[in-house]
Amino acid sequence: MSILRYAIYRFGTMLLTLLVVSVLVFVIINLPPGDYLSNQIAELKASGQSAGVAKAEFLRKEYALDRALWEQYMIWMGFMPGPHGFSGLIQGNFGWSFEFDRPVREIVGDSLWLTVLVNMAAIVFVYALALPLGVIAAAKSRTWIDYTSAFVGYLGLATPNFLLALILYYYGRKYLNIPIGGLMDPSFEGEPLTWEKMKSIMVHLIVPTIVIGTAGASAMMQRLRANMLDELGKPYVETAIAKGMAPSRMLTKYPLRVAFNPFVADIGNLLPSMVSGSVLVSVVMGLQTIGPALLTALKTQDQFLSAFILMFVALLTLIGTMISDILLVMLDPRIRYEGRES
Amino acid sequence: MTPLLSVENLSIGFGSGEAVVKDVNFDVMPGETLALVGESGSGKTVTCRAVLRILPRAAQIRSGRITLNTEKGPLTLSEMSERKMRDVRGDQVSMIFQEPMRSLSPLHRIGNQVSEVLWLHRGASEKEAKRQVLQTFERVGFPDPERAYRSYPFEMSGGMRQRAMIAMAMVSKPDLLIADEPTTALDVTTQAQVLGLIKELQQETGMALILVTHDLGVVANMAEKVVVMHKGRVMEAGAAEPLLKSPAHPYTQQLFNAAPAIPAEATLAPPLPDDDLILEMNKVNKTFTMRSGSAWKPDVLVHACRGVDLKLPRGKTLAIVGESGSGKTTAARIALGAELPDEGSEVLFRATPGADPITVHKMDRATRTAFQRDAQMVFQDPYSSLSPRMRVQDAMTEPLEIHKIGTKSEQRDKAAQMLQRVGLNSDMLKRYPHAFSGGQRQRLSVARAMMLDPSLIVCDEPTSALDVSVQEQILTLLEELQEGLGLSYLFISHDLAVVARIADEVAVMRQGLIVEQAPPDTLFYNPQHPYTKALIAAQPEPDIERPINLKLVAQGAGSPEKWAEAFRFTDTMVPSLVELEPGHKVRCHV
Numbered sequence: 001m002s003i004l005r006y007a008i009y010r011f012g013t014m015l016l017t018l019l020v021v022s023v024l025v026f027v028i029i030n031l032p033p034g035d036y037l038s039n040q041i042a043e044l045k046a047s048g049q050s051a052g053v054a055k056a057e058f059l060r061k062e063y064a065l066d067r068a069l070w071e072q073y074m075i076w077m078g079f080m081p082g083p084h085g086f087s088g089l090i091q092g093n094f095g096w097s098f099e100f101d102r103p104v105r106e107i108v109g110d111s112l113w114l115t116v117l118v119n120m121a122a123i124v125f126v127y128a129l130a131l132p133l134g135v136i137a138a139a140k141s142r143t144w145i146d147y148t149s150a151f152v153g154y155l156g157l158a159t160p161n162f163l164l165a166l167i168l169y170y171y172g173r174k175y176l177n178i179p180i181g182g183l184m185d186p187s188f189e190g191e192p193l194t195w196e197k198m199k200s201i202m203v204h205l206i207v208p209t210i211v212i213g214t215a216g217a218s219a220m221m222q223r224l225r226a227n228m229l230d231e232l233g234k235p236y237v238e239t240a241i242a243k244g245m246a247p248s249r250m251l252t253k254y255p256l257r258v259a260f261n262p263f264v265a266d267i268g269n270l271l272p273s274m275v276s277g278s279v280l281v282s283v284v285m286g287l288q289t290i291g292p293a294l295l296t297a298l299k300t301q302d303q304f305l306s307a308f309i310l311m312f313v314a315l316l317t318l319i320g321t322m323i324s325d326i327l328l329v330m331l332d333p334r335i336r337y338e339g340r341e342s
Numbered sequence: 343m344t345p346l347l348s349v350e351n352l353s354i355g356f357g358s359g360e361a362v363v364k365d366v367n368f369d370v371m372p373g374e375t376l377a378l379v380g381e382s383g384s385g386k387t388v389t390c391r392a393v394l395r396i397l398p399r400a401a402q403i404r405s406g407r408i409t410l411n412t413e414k415g416p417l418t419l420s421e422m423s424e425r426k427m428r429d430v431r432g433d434q435v436s437m438i439f440q441e442p443m444r445s446l447s448p449l450h451r452i453g454n455q456v457s458e459v460l461w462l463h464r465g466a467s468e469k470e471a472k473r474q475v476l477q478t479f480e481r482v483g484f485p486d487p488e489r490a491y492r493s494y495p496f497e498m499s500g501g502m503r504q505r506a507m508i509a510m511a512m513v514s515k516p517d518l519l520i521a522d523e524p525t526t527a528l529d530v531t532t533q534a535q536v537l538g539l540i541k542e543l544q545q546e547t548g549m550a551l552i553l554v555t556h557d558l559g560v561v562a563n564m565a566e567k568v569v570v571m572h573k574g575r576v577m578e579a580g581a582a583e584p585l586l587k588s589p590a591h592p593y594t595q596q597l598f599n600a601a602p603a604i605p606a607e608a609t610l611a612p613p614l615p616d617d618d619l620i621l622e623m624n625k626v627n628k629t630f631t632m633r634s635g636s637a638w639k640p641d642v643l644v645h646a647c648r649g650v651d652l653k654l655p656r657g658k659t660l661a662i663v664g665e666s667g668s669g670k671t672t673a674a675r676i677a678l679g680a681e682l683p684d685e686g687s688e689v690l691f692r693a694t695p696g697a698d699p700i701t702v703h704k705m706d707r708a709t710r711t712a713f714q715r716d717a718q719m720v721f722q723d724p725y726s727s728l729s730p731r732m733r734v735q736d737a738m739t740e741p742l743e744i745h746k747i748g749t750k751s752e753q754r755d756k757a758a759q760m761l762q763r764v765g766l767n768s769d770m771l772k773r774y775p776h777a778f779s780g781g782q783r784q785r786l787s788v789a790r791a792m793m794l795d796p797s798l799i800v801c802d803e804p805t806s807a808l809d810v811s812v813q814e815q816i817l818t819l820l821e822e823l824q825e826g827l828g829l830s831y832l833f834i835s836h837d838l839a840v841v842a843r844i845a846d847e848v849a850v851m852r853q854g855l856i857v858e859q860a861p862p863d864t865l866f867y868n869p870q871h872p873y874t875k876a877l878i879a880a881q882p883e884p885d886i887e888r889p890i891n892l893k894l895v896a897q898g899a900g901s902p903e904k905w906a907e908a909f910r911f912t913d914t915m916v917p918s919l920v921e922l923e924p925g926h927k928v929r930c931h932v
Contacts, residue, residue, distance in 0.1 A: 236447045239510075240447070241396050242432060243436075244459075246463050254447050258448065258449060280704075334496055
């Protein structure tokens with residue numbers, strides 16, 4: 001089974017890439033001079049609070065920040081024993097957030113899967129909207145349908161996300177009684193997952209999904225339209241029509257299949273751009289995703305927290321590209337048979 | 343007898359522009375073959391597409407009537423609803439197209455695409471459709487129908503893909519088949535076989551055929567009735583035999599005069615002198631490695647050229663003939679230094695008589711620059727070989743700029759002079775290539791190649807993208823330039839008739855080997871190699887008395903194992919070239 005073999009190979013390269021990314025992330029975070037603790041020590045010394053200084057010095061030892069950079073990295077990853085033995089990412093210890101004074105795991109907690117959830121919902125929204133609209137716009141190119149969808153699409157592209165969020169919240173509240181802000185009713189926060197909680201999340205998800213997905217959807221729609229128009233001019237479309245196929249079936253079976261490749265390849269790019277693009281939206285809409293936490297962590301040089309979040313985004317990206325690569329191989333025989341004798 | 347299809351007073355136009363098809367009339371009888379002949383822009387393609395109403399969106403039928411007489415009574419195709427039209431397409435009337443690669447979806451299996459016709463029109467189950475499709479596949483000549491059913495188009499050669507297209511068109515047993523240049527993109531031997539297949543199928547099923555083509559040779563071999571079109575109008579129409587034997591209309595006569603042909607009778611020609619060679623290729627080998635793409639399978643070696651020896655005397659034309667994959671283009675690229683031959687090969691170029699030869703197979707930078715001034719190339723496709731964003735003047739003076747020759751105004755003067763030399767106007771210098779027709783563009787390509795006053799020009803199929811009458815003009819231009827300037831040509835072609843016209847010596851290549859080499863007259867007078875014989879036999883001649891000899895084609899065009907013992911070669915065992923008579927060499931065991 002060649003696809004299975006390819007999937008395994010692809011998984012292997014993903015792990016390798018992740019390793020390289022971890023080095024890059026760690027180095028880049030440590031590039032600016034100083035770290036959270038040394039900044040704090042300087043501040044405490046300036047204000048003469050020696051008790052705090054002792055605590056900070058203790059933390060420095062505790063988290064091996066006094067060691068060489070490569071050692072810090074090895075300890076962080078869990079390749080090398082630190083002050084508490086092997087205890088790094090691969091052992092499941094994500095480190096300590098100095099800013100929040102709590103373990104990273106506790107801070108990110110729920111927001112990890114909420115991030116995944118929000119962005120998945122947005123991606124599904126993007127595809128569900130862009131696919132039919134792009135195909136219809138191409139099939140009916142240069143008609144009012146095409147022009148209208150292009151107009152709405154450009155509106156979507158041009159409207160700032162936070163503005164769209166405010167508008168949707170306002171009218172959603174006014175007419176549909178959609179709750180404002182957050183990803184669940186505050187009473188469910190920290191509670192175990194129940195049916196009620198799920199329902200609450202679903203309702204809260206509607207506006208963020210639309211806000212995060214709209215720009216992506218209109219961009220994708222425009223590209224799909226252009227791709228489809230290219231394909232519609234190809235001779236195999238003529239063959240299909242000459243066979244006597246009905247337009248709708250012909251469109252979806254032939255040109256769409258070919259025009260679709262770039263969009264499968266896009267899954268990988270979509271994930272990270274949505275995660276990073278939705279930071280602002282998350283702040284505005286009070287979503288409990290990791291976006292706001294990342295922002296704080298980067299601002300305060302909270303190195304373990306920011307390193308972990310960056311690693312998480314990288315992981316999402318790599319999983320996305322892996323999925324799109326494997327899907328491409330499954331969808332396109334030309335890729336599958338590449339290099340094979342015919 | 344009522345005609346199967348009648349087209350009456352058909353006029354078609356794009357938008358509000360002038361009509362591209364004007365007042366066209368013809369009838370097709372059941373079982374009859376009608377050839378729609380014309381050059382590009384004649385409206386033949388638009389006319390045949392109008393029958394199935396698969397016109398570009400901007401085109402509309404302005405007037406006229408297209409009627410198909412079926413068993414259930416007449417159908418007015420030109421007035422039917424789109425919904426009803428779908429039942430006719432692919433069922434009573436089906437169509438095959440010019441480019442077999444691009445006419446099949448690359449992402450769907452052949453079996454699926456062909457079966458679809460039966461699913462659509464017969465409501466056949468998947469199993470039942472497959473049974474019928476496999477039968478059709480066997481009929482159109484797939485050696486392993488099951489495998490073809492599972493294959494994707496890119497796994498097949500051009501000829502096999504066109505067979506798949508034919509199977510798709512035939513599987514519903516249509517009353518009428520429309521074939522739009524079905525063999526133009528194929529090699530000449532494959533073309534002969536595909537034409538033969540269409541003819542056989544037609545005899546078996548009794549369907550009628552509309553054959554759209556620009557090639558009078560194909561017409562002479564296939565048609566019972568001919569309609570000659572020019573600029574949207576019918577110039578001449580009638581039964582094939584009288585029309586082909588004595589065309590009445592001046593335009594038809596002009597077409598016939600332009601069509602190159604292999605001479606019906608040839609005589610033995612004297613061998614070329616070889617005392618002053620401009621280009622010499624000795625034992626040229628070229629091996630490509632095709633990566634298998636898998637660590638488990640070994641890479642495949644492809645021998646594009648095997649021991650190619652060629653000598654081009656100064657001022658003469660040497661043609662290399664062969665089908666796609668024969669290695670002819672690789673040989674030309676090596677001659678130009680664009681590709682490095684394998685170790686041990688030797689390519690020598692002498693710019694002037696008696697000069698020290700340039701070793702093209704290993705040149706340093708300075709020699710290469712000097713060599714490039716003397717050796718230039720004219721490419722096949724005049725549409726893609728000129729940058730659409732460069733004015734003619736810039737494209738023409740660019741070689742002079744690269745080689746830092748002359749001042750700006752001298753360069754411009756030279757460009758103007760060259761344009762006139764190739765029969766264009768010097769006031770065209772400011773235009774962009776899109777303002778030129780195909781033939782004019784090829785003239786531009788020739789003019790550009792001439793800018794550096796080269797002594798050798800490599801022409802890679804310079805006329806195969808052009809209409810016959812334009813091809814004739816370009817060949818004449820090349821001849822004039824050769825005469826006036828003493829140019830030498832290395833001419834790459836798949837068309838023996840063109841070669842017969844222009845070459846002084848022909849080398850026939852097959853699977854990287856030269857199998858036969860002689861002056862063209864000698865070659866046509868006394869062809870020895872089965873492959874040469876097949877090429878000659880497959881060439882469709884615009885002469886109804888000289889039909890394609892399919893038996894000779896089948897014998898020679900197949901794999902070398904099918905040849906007579908004396909000519910066979912394998913990967914390891916290759917007979918040498920034997921000189922049969924002076925200047926006539928054949929690869930065979932003696």
